[in-house]
Amino acid sequence: MRSSKTAMDNLKSMLVVPLSVTAAVTDDVIELPKQSEDAVQIDENLAPQFILAFCLAHGRRKFFEIFKFFDKECDFVLDIIGQVYMHDAHCKSKKYTPDQRLFYHQTHSAPLMQTLFLWLNNQLVYDLTEENNGLGQSVKYMLRNWRMLTTFLRVAGAPLDNNWAERAIKIVIRHRRNSLFYRTSHGAQVGDCLMGIIYTCQQNNVNAFDYLNTIQRHAISVAANPDLWLPWNYKQNVAELPELAQAA
Template sequence: MTHNKPLQIELTVQQVQALIDRGEQRSFAEQDYPIVLTIIRNYFALDHAHQEKSYAILRLLNRFFGRRTEKAREVLKRCSPEQDLPASLKTQGESSRESPKGHGRNGASAYEGAQKVCVPHSCYKAGDRCPLCPKGKLYPFGEPGVEVRIVGRAPLDATVYELEKLRCNLCGKVFTAPVPEEAGEDKYDETAGAMVTLLRYGSGLPFNRLEKLQDSLGLPLAASTQWEMAEKTADKIYPAYDELIRQAAQSNLFYHDDTLMKILANLKEIETEDERSRKGSFTTGVLAMRDERPMALFFTGPNHAGENLAKLLKQRASGLSPPIQMCDAASRNVSKEFETLLANCLAHARRNFVDLVPNFPEECRYVIEALAEIYHHDKMAKEQGLSSDQRLRFHQDRSGPVMERLNEWLQKQLDQRKVEPNSSMGKAIAYMLNHWEPLTLFLRVPGAPLDNNLCEQALKRAILHRKNSLFFRTEHGAYIGDLFMSLIHTCTLNRVNPFHYLTTLQRHTSELFKNPKRWLPWNYQQAATNPA
């Protein structure tokens, strides 16, 4: 049924009541039928418009406030609570509710950055006689007992050195005590620069908020000073960022996406430029996987994700096979400059159906359950430690038939007119069918991922910056942010302490500039202990 614009019918209240009376008596006149048909058409047109508007409002609310959950268990309970969940979803829920063993969220081994203090026994030592049975002797036993104590302090601490001054009563010469060696030469040392940038670009804490916090603790640090520290730190370590980009370009798998980001200086320039010029600025997040080693990159400017990926791939060595490119199906994510194996995000396709659960519960349930099987198979492959080739064969055997049945079901919905093509459900189905090949790349290419969730998680750093600071002032400021966010998030992905990493780079600036490939998060400690 096509939903055209509703036709207007001018009827008085008396005419409407008379029409209802004739309908109840089943005695419509000939002139009543066009009116009744028009009313029926208008009813369905308005109902369709209401559903579409409700769906649009729901998407808008989700965009502003986030979704409550996209987990299949919760979504399927909302759409049909009386039906049982698939076995795979039941087992997933049970395993996730198991209480972790231990005495808290973090055991003592998790405090890798803590100072460790060895405490000898105050009353006894190894070799002493046992105080309970005089015949026995005490000896070291197993691992030491562990107690953790946590103290609070300011993000940046300060030490005031009061240098004694002595003055000759005859010649007037003043002798000032020298500054201790441990004080260093600079007012703000390497750790200060590392902490400011880590708080700013790793945790999204704006400079002015840190300024107020430090001031309230009696350790003032102006926002302008913090920016100068960040800029000077970037000047010392930027070769590591350039090398990270170069090595990421050689990867065999790229996840990428972008999000809006304002640059004030660019907005002022746009006012004087041609109306057809691109007006927006974006932050592109790229997560590159090379030999199972993740590298996170951020690029902020007027370019879209596909353009930034093409620029990155220009640094790719010739002779390498085309990499896998994972993104959503937006045209701005793809560039024709370089050949890639395109994979589209199943989570994006699934999300279209999750949003429609209130209006199409049964149809959405079928799709969500089918995709839940695919994710269950992928989880099994990870738990079994399968290689890329083994994972491919596993998915072909287990997930291939599921996707074939899903494809047939989607085609049937449109071919048999079970779903209106122009409705939200029709568009969700068409999205999957139109992008079926890239959505199912994991069934044909070893190592192809199912979704782009890893990149979306990485982009949360840029989104956190946008929520707290709203914008970058200049492109130079955006570059500084990209540099630190890339290095910090790459450290996090590789389980490396970003504070220690940024501090070490500043202390070995000359070596870093000579050979930056030795100073990346996964090998910098070896370079620091064994300088070339």
């Protein structure tokens, strides 16, 4: 039986840590990293280092939460943002490149967002809503962060929201809660590695139980060539080795 230290090394080699900053899509499109986040206060000294893309879903949520009080106004906003998301889904289904996606949004989503901007602006300019009520606060939020909320109309590859990052954070938070019951720090460390592996399997539509059993059966091969036994390519190696296929 292999030592726990070796097993830990095997697990560590396969741990995938999600990044909070998305790398440039291509060097000729974007030279700076993009950071998608909620509309929080940004240090002016740090801002030039990033292309800021605020979360459009958070802007939408502010109107969704007050829908029962301002149904007509919120329905207008939600409908426009919904169409923008439909356009983004179309780009994903067609597997557009970042440049193709940008052109599609500029053609189809930019007019919608311009209409929304004028509507939001008119709500305050012509006193169509009280600026301190729920609707007014939501309108001011959108206008205050408009440029960052519409980065996807100017930068190839910029996301509409950061929902993927929030989903990843929830996995970590859930694990932190469960970690209160680990008896030792070593046990918690093993749990951290397992969390990363299981989440990586989930993101690659791989059965985590099958994957973990397979790499334990063939720990020697995994230690020798860990890059060939990752969640997204381990089945190919199992199929190529008859003895492994029988064991699996």
